[in-house]
Amino acid sequence: MQRLLLWLVVVVALLTVGCAKRESPTTTSSSSGEKKVRIVLVTNGSSPFWDPMEVGMRRAAEELGCEATSRRPQTDSPALQRQIIEEYQAQRVDGIGISVIESETVGPLIDELMNSGMKVITFDSDAANSKRIAYIGTNNFEAGKAAGEAAKRLLPEGGKVFGFVGNQNAPNARERIAGFREAIKGTNIVLVDVFDDNKDPAKARANVENVLQAHKDVKMLLGLFSYNGPQIAAAVKEAGLLGKVKVLCFDAEPETINHLKRGEIDATVVQKPYEFGYRSVQLLYKLITLGDVQKALQEFERESGYKVGPNNTIDTGVEIITPQNIEEYLKRLEALGIKSS
Amino acid sequence: MLRQGIGRLVRTREFGVVVVLALLVLFISSTERGEAFLGPISLQNLSRQVALLGVFAIGQAVVIIAGGIDLSVGTLIGFTGVLCAWLLSRAGWSLGASVAAVLAFSACVGIVHALLIHRFRLLPFIVTLGSLFIFLSAGQLMTNNVPIPVSPQDSPYSEEFQFLGNGKIWGVPVPVYILLAVLIAVSVLMHFTVVGRHIYALGNNEEATRLSGISVLRTQMIAYGLCSLLAGLAGILYASYQRQGIPGSGLSYELKAIAAAVVSGCSLSGGQGTVIGAVIGAALLNVILSGISFVIQQGASNWEGTVVGTILLVTAILNRLQQQWLARKR
Numbered sequence: 206m207q208r209l210l211l212w213l214v215v216v217v218a219l220l221t222v223g224c225a226k227r228e229s230p231t232t233t234s235s236s237s238g239e240k241k242v243r244i245v246l247v248t249n250g251s252s253p254f255w256d257p258m259e260v261g262m263r264r265a266a267e268e269l270g271c272e273a274t275s276r277r278p279q280t281d282s283p284a285l286q287r288q289i290i291e292e293y294q295a296q297r298v299d300g301i302g303i304s305v306i307e308s309e310t311v312g313p314l315i316d317e318l319m320n321s322g323m324k325v326i327t328f329d330s331d332a333a334n335s336k337r338i339a340y341i342g343t344n345n346f347e348a349g350k351a352a353g354e355a356a357k358r359l360l361p362e363g364g365k366v367f368g369f370v371g372n373q374n375a376p377n378a379r380e381r382i383a384g385f386r387e388a389i390k391g392t393n394i395v396l397v398d399v400f401d402d403n404k405d406p407a408k409a410r411a412n413v414e415n416v417l418q419a420h421k422d423v424k425m426l427l428g429l430f431s432y433n434g435p436q437i438a439a440a441v442k443e444a445g446l447l448g449k450v451k452v453l454c455f456d457a458e459p460e461t462i463n464h465l466k467r468g469e470i471d472a473t474v475v476q477k478p479y480e481f482g483y484r485s486v487q488l489l490y491k492l493i494t495l496g497d498v499q500k501a502l503q504e505f506e507r508e509s510g511y512k513v514g515p516n517n518t519i520d521t522g523v524e525i526i527t528p529q530n531i532e533e534y535l536k537r538l539e540a541l542g543i544k545s546s
Numbered sequence: 547m548l549r550q551g552i553g554r555l556v557r558t559r560e561f562g563v564v565v566v567l568a569l570l571v572l573f574i575s576s577t578e579r580g581e582a583f584l585g586p587i588s589l590q591n592l593s594r595q596v597a598l599l600g601v602f603a604i605g606q607a608v609v610i611i612a613g614g615i616d617l618s619v620g621t622l623i624g625f626t627g628v629l630c631a632w633l634l635s636r637a638g639w640s641l642g643a644s645v646a647a648v649l650a651f652s653a654c655v656g657i658v659h660a661l662l663i664h665r666f667r668l669l670p671f672i673v674t675l676g677s678l679f680i681f682l683s684a685g686q687l688m689t690n691n692v693p694i695p696v697s698p699q700d701s702p703y704s705e706e707f708q709f710l711g712n713g714k715i716w717g718v719p720v721p722v723y724i725l726l727a728v729l730i731a732v733s734v735l736m737h738f739t740v741v742g743r744h745i746y747a748l749g750n751n752e753e754a755t756r757l758s759g760i761s762v763l764r765t766q767m768i769a770y771g772l773c774s775l776l777a778g779l780a781g782i783l784y785a786s787y788q789r790q791g792i793p794g795s796g797l798s799y800e801l802k803a804i805a806a807a808v809v810s811g812c813s814l815s816g817g818q819g820t821v822i823g824a825v826i827g828a829a830l831l832n833v834i835l836s837g838i839s840f841v842i843q844q845g846a847s848n849w850e851g852t853v854v855g856t857i858l859l860v861t862a863i864l865n866r867l868q869q870q871w872l873a874r875k876r
Contacts, residue, residue, distance in 0.1 A: 253692040373847065400839065401847035406795045407784055408835075411595055415839040418588040419579045432693070432792070439789060443712055444587065460695045460790055 242271040242300070244489045245293050246482065247286060249304040249330055251277045254431065254456070254478055257543040258329075261482030269490045275482070283307035290314055300324040300489035302341075304481075308332035324492040328485045329478075330377065331518070338498055339517035341484050343476040345380035348523045352381065352453060353388020355472045355525050356425060359451045363393020364424025367416045369433045371404040381429050381455070396427070406432055413440035417450070428454035435460035438469045457526065462535070468528040475534075479541055480521040484509055488519075557872055559811025560823045562864040566857065567830050574837040583840045590719055592836050597721035598711075598783055599802060600828040604732050605776030606803035607824035611736070612769040613749035613816025614670035616659070618677035619777040619803055623796035625681040626652055626781030628689055631791025634707060635700035641707055645782055652778025656771035663770075664763045670770075678800070685793035694791040704789070711787030721783050725825065728776065732821050735772075745769055749816025806831055809861050830861070 246262055248255045259275050266273035276293075278285045283306045290311065293301055301318065305311050305327055312335040318325050319336040331340040356366065368385075370378045378399075386396055400416070402409035413436060416423060426441065428434040434454030438461075441450050452470045454461060464470040487509065491501040502513050511519050526534050555561060574583050582588055602619050609616045626648050633644035655677065662673045696704045713720040736742035744765045747755045756762050785791045806827035812819030834854050838846050 251686065251691055253690060256690075398844055398846060401850070404794075405797065406788055406792050407598070410788065411591070411835070412839065414591040415588075415836050418582050418585060418591065419840045421582070435693075435790070436788070459693060460697075463695055463697050463699075 242269075242490060242493050243296075243298040244271060244273045244300045244302070244486055244493075245298050246273065246275045246302040246328070246485055247289055247293075247304065248275065248277045249286070249306045250281045251279050252431075256478075257538070257541070258478040258482035260542050261479035261484075262486050263482075265483045265486035265490075269486065271486070271490055273486050278306075281306050283310035287311055287314055290318075294318060294321070294323070298323070299493045300326075302326050302328050302485040302489060303332075303337075304329035304342075305332040306330070308334065311335075324489055326485060326488060326492075328481045333516060333518075338492060339488060339502065339513070339519060341488065341519045342481055342521060343523060344518070344520040345377045346384040346387075347520060348455070348474055348476065349381035349384020349386075350388040351384075351523050351525060352427065352455070352474050353385040353394075355474070356385070356389060356394055356427070356451075356453055357392060359453065359471050360394055360424055363395070365420060365422055366394055366396045366425045366427055367420065367423055368396060368399035368427040368429055369409060369412055369437060370399055370401060370429035371433075372401050373399045373429075378429050385427070394425075397423075399429070402433075404430070404432070406436055409433055409436040410440050413437050414444070417441070417444050417446065423450055425451040425453060428452070431456035431458050431461070434458065434470055434473060435464060438464040442469060457534075462531065465526065465528050465531045470528075472525050472527045474523050475526055476523055477521045479543060484511070484519070484521065559819065559865065559869070560826050562868050563810040563823070563826050563830055563861055566861045566864065567826065567833060570830070570833050570837060570857070574833070574840055577841050579840045583837065586717065588836070590714065590717070592832060593722050594711075594719040594787070595832045595836070596825070596829045597719065597725035598780060598787065599799075599806060599832060600725045600825040601721070601728055601783065602773075602777045602780040602799070603803045603806035603824040603828045604728055604821045605773035606800070607807040607812050607819060607821045608732065608736070608745065608769050609670075609773045610804070610807050610812045610814060611749050611816060611819055612745045612766065613752060614663070614766070614769065615674065615804070615814070616656075616770065616773045616777075617671055617674040617800050618655070618659070618681060619773065619780075620796045620799035620801075621678050621681035621685070622652065622655060622774060622777040623781040623784055623799055624792065624794055625685040625688075625796075626778040627785030627788075627795060628685045628694060628791035628793050630782050630785050631694040631696050632688060634696050634703055635694050638701070641703040644703075648778050648782055649775060652781070653771045653775040655778075656769075656774030657767050659774065660763065660766040660770040664766055682794065682797065685791075689791070689793045691793050693793070696785070696789055696791070708786050708789050711783045711785070712789075721787075724779070724783065728779070729822060729825055732772070736821055741765070741768055746817055749818070751817075802831060805858060809858055809865075811865065830857070 255277055262273050262275055276289055278289055286306045287310055301323060303311060312332045315325050315332055315335040315337050325337050327337045327340045329342040372378060382399060400412040402412055409432060413426060417440060426437045428437045435458060437452050441447055441452060447469055454470060454473045457473060457475050461470060461473055488505050491505055495501045506513050513519055574580055606616060606619060630644050630648045633639040633647060659673050662668055663670050696707055698704045710720055744760050748762060748765050752762060807824040808814060809830060810823035810827040812823060834857055838850055838853055842849050
């Protein structure tokens, strides 16, 4: 009995310690001058999604002659992110951009930083109720709508669609699903249900296999997180349903690109992480050097070509990549110095 | 004779799980989409999932019977999958060499676990918890967190490789044959050899085992080595099934393996249970998981935890009632 209790404690401890911490910094500084503007961008995890973001960040820092660092928390623990931000608070950097993991945890800290005179913006994931100056990133509702528009092109007759995601209650998933539903309103396309896989790739695949068997009349499968696309394509291929069941997904993992090249994924919605990095540094630099929020935003709007929306949100937009334009897309990324996102 | 046979069957610890499993299958197949659940493709998918989980649940059962636990199997599955994909796609090794290297590496992991547990008198969960984190991070470091695909342009062996996880022989998925081979081999080891008796003895009473002149270290090396070896095998199969090595995959699979082993009678205090019980437990877990998408029409995912947890608890209660009933009869 004692041992049993011990194991129980272990299992619980395991789940808790699952959010242990490690993180990896990357710094870029340009050569000239002293007392350079110091900017830090804190991501929401260690995913390779952030590689192109860092390329954009470095490019902007070089062009502007400021110092920019990115920090990737090794896990998506809100407490860890808060700890990392506090480190930079202590170092008194000039500006900080945050991809917020949990707005309840980080929001009050953002307000504290703003009150102390630091310039804070959010990118990729917002804390809309905090005092952050602006948000730069994908509007996930609009991204979901773009996916819905692509679905309309792929399924002009309509039909049943099933969605697959890590956790449908995550804010980005919820917004993408809502946008998708908005776009397909009034058509014969129905999003029947969405399945969670808790970011377990084998479960993501098993979910697809079950849906393909339980619902013979399914017309399209929608992968909402980056790893869902390859899992869907593999399951559809295995079931011999390529071409009969359309595959629509998000982001461009290496396997997603392979499937696109072979025409086994019909379309993927890609975000612009390079722009997150580049534009965050550009905007923070303006906020720090100009000191005036309105002036900085106006200049940013003029130079970047992006519109500053309500509550100072800046949507960098998405692109739809298909087997027809995949090669051209990859060439464009290569020109920016990015392998794949 | 027949009555005796049935009587013995009813008395086994696995019986309760088999009953729950049978009732579940009956229930699912009686629902609206039940016909599709018992359709050939659905059964192929289901049996493959059972086989993938069963392979490493067997290893976990062996360690639990030996009175230990191995928390590292989940992330070891993720890491060995990445390692196998890396050897095939990046290092250009042949399929045979890659598989052999991964299996050899995995077995060594278990042997090192046993050495640490024995030499420093560490608790198994501390040792394997350490490994859990190391393998998670090692996979991420090795890949910079980007999955490594094993497609035809990456490796000339990609088709043979993906056959291990996705292929079928006479309509039955390849992992099922692998599971059967593993199950037979490990069952023979556990029930018909001296080594097997030593593993049970070790789980029942380590001190008595030591005093009777059995090498505790050697027995632990076999138990943990086998567990890690089978996790490595599962890692290869999962990577093959996904056609890529994915860092961070396999996370928390150790809990699935522990659940599969324990639900059908492996005692966490050691010395009790069977490896076939772990396979039955794996079947129960996967029937529940697939069944949910056939039975629940809306919001299936949100129901999953409730359904799995309830059925596990009910099975555990049935098991306990059965044991009490048998004890009273005796």
